[in-house]
Amino acid sequence: MAEVDNTALLQFLLRTGDNTLILGHRVSEWCGHAPILEEDIALANTALDLIGQTQLWLGYAAEVQGMGKSADDLAFLRDVWDFRNVLLVELPNGDFGQTLMRQFLFDAWHSIMLPRLAKGTDERVREIAQKAVKEVSYHVERSADTVVGLGDGTEESHARMQAALDYLYPYVGELFESDEVDAAMVDAGIAPDPASLRDEYDALVGRVMEKATLTVPDGSFAHKGGRTGRMHTEHLGHLVSSMQWLQRAYPGSEW
């Protein structure tokens, strides 16, 4: 196993932690707005788990960075260009169905990635992944059930879920992109090559969409640029300005 380069490890941790941070923030936007109380609670709990995982991932990222920063510094004091999340998680919530479709497309990937990280060579990554995978097994169970319930539901809910899948599916490909950071993680035995997870993912998504009577779109076009930081969508800037509002208005304020 190759000794891991800290620059690559930092990028990997930012990508992992920014995915959970940005999705956690998006999901938290539903708090108090969901269609029924049980769903409101479920969304808030999911957001809480994701933010909790973010604290662990970005906490470790800050240590690796070695500049005396904290997870909070990374979450609240970076500008939009410095985020390394995939574009899928920064997209607006849309309606409830679109939110749950995005959640399932992410949870399915998360539930396949984390068990690999939980067996990798980096002790800290392993520990965080072992913790997170237990939480994510509940997330994917629920988001899959809801996608099936709404997809195989009424004419209206079916149409909305198909529209959500058609809109979101071109953002899935970025989860399986590989670059030199991923190659360094593979060499060090920390994480698998994202591309190697695709077959398992397609099988899982295929099974759930079939039960949901939804059609997975053809074509391999993928919107990307988020995890490399080359280009985010315009939506991330709006999200960040709301998430970081307090630190921007009152720099350095604490609880």
Add this chain to the structure above:
Amino acid sequence: MTHPSVEQVWEWLGTLPDPEIPVITLIDLGIIRGVTWEGDTLVVTVTPTYSGCPATSMINMDIEALLREKGIENLELRRQLSPAWTTDWMTDEARAKLEEYGIAPPQPAGGPSRCPRCGGTHLEKLSQFGSTPCKAQWRCQDCLEPFEYFKCI
């Protein structure tokens, strides 16, 4: 100077209730993983239930406040993630107390075995998520009452 013994510290910690479910103690819940002296510093190792559980910081504050009150000056609270917390660490006593309180205790089968109110076994899941990250919502079809189930993880 002599330190209070590790056994003594465990005894003190055994009085601390879980902030969300006060009928069980932190020790019942299985989240206090170790108490040791490292030189003059008392190290208490705590593992979180769920990574985003808001009770975690309150639990740490409760532990610190109690031990300071008992005269411990050098105290370190250490977070341990691995092995990850599991409901298997919950004591039998805690399971019984939960049920008596109206929360169905965790079961390896992944769902409650009976209604904590009437003992009925015709149960349905309402939601995988409940009022705290560690609980799900179920309903009993015998007495028609909803109840909380402590999820098995």
